[in-house]
Amino acid sequence: QVQLVESGGGLVQAGGSLRLSCAASGRTFGTYAMGWFRQAPGKEREFVAAITRSGDNAYYADSVKDRFTVSRDNVENTVYLQMNSLKPEDTAVYYCSAKYLLPTQDSADYHYWGQGTQVTVSS
Numbered sequence: 707q708v709q710l711v712e713s714g715g716g717l718v719q720a721g722g723s724l725r726l727s728c729a730a731s732g733r734t735f736g737t738y739a740m741g742w743f744r745q746a747p748g749k750e751r752e753f754v755a756a757i758t759r760s761g762d763n764a765y766y767a768d769s770v771k772d773r774f775t776v777s778r779d780n781v782e783n784t785v786y787l788q789m790n791s792l793k794p795e796d797t798a799v800y801y802c803s804a805k806y807l808l809p810t811q812d813s814a815d816y817h818y819w820g821q822g823t824q825v826t827v828s829s
Contacts, residue, residue, distance in 0.1 A: 708732045708818050710802050715823030718792055722827070726787040728802030728820055735783040736760075739809035741816055742776060742787045744798035744825075754800070755787060756809030765809060770796075792827045799824050 714726040728740070741756040755776040757764045764776045770789075778785040785802055800823050803816035810816075 708735065708738060708804050710804060710818055710820035712800065712802050712820040712823040715800060715825045717826045717828065720792060720794055720827055720829050722792050723788070723790045724792065724825060726789065726800055726802075726823060726825075728785045728787075730783045730785070730804065732783070736780040737806070738804040738818075739807065740776075740778060740785040741803045741805065741809055741811075741813075742785075742800060743803060743813050743816075744796075744800045745822075746798040749798075751801070751813050753811040753813065756811065757785065758809055765811070767811075789825070792825075794827045794829045797825060797827050 709731040712728045742754040743751050744754050745751040753767050755766045757776045761778045773791045775788040802820045804818040805816040
C-alpha cells in the first residue's frame with residue numbers, strides 16, 4: 707500500500723508556472739506507475755499525465771502536451787508535474803495516483819489517490 711500527499715498548488719496568473727509534487731510513503735514507490743488527474747467544478751475527473759515505473763516514458767493529455775512535464779525521483783519517492791504556460795482552463799483540483807504495472811489514462815485503473823491540491827489560474 708502507498709499513501710500519497712500532493713503539494714505545490716496555488717493561484718497563478720495566466721502564462722505562469724507551477725510545480726506540483728506528490729510524496730509517496732513506503733519502500734515500494736518504484737513499483738508503481740504514477741498518474742496525474744484533475745477535476746474542475748462540475749466536470750468529471752480527467753487524465754493529465756502519467757509516467758512509467760522507471761520514469762523512462764511519459765504520457766500526456768492533448769490539452770497539456772508541450773506545456774506540462776511529469777517526472778519522478780524514485781530515491782525521493784516523489785512524482786512531479788511541472789506546469790508551464792498555464793491557462794484559466796487548467797483551473798482544477800489536481801490529484802496524483804498510483805497503480806501497478808503500466809500507466810493508463812483511465813482513473814478507474816488507479817488504486818491509490820492523494821487528497822488533491824487546488825490550482826487556480828486567473829486571466
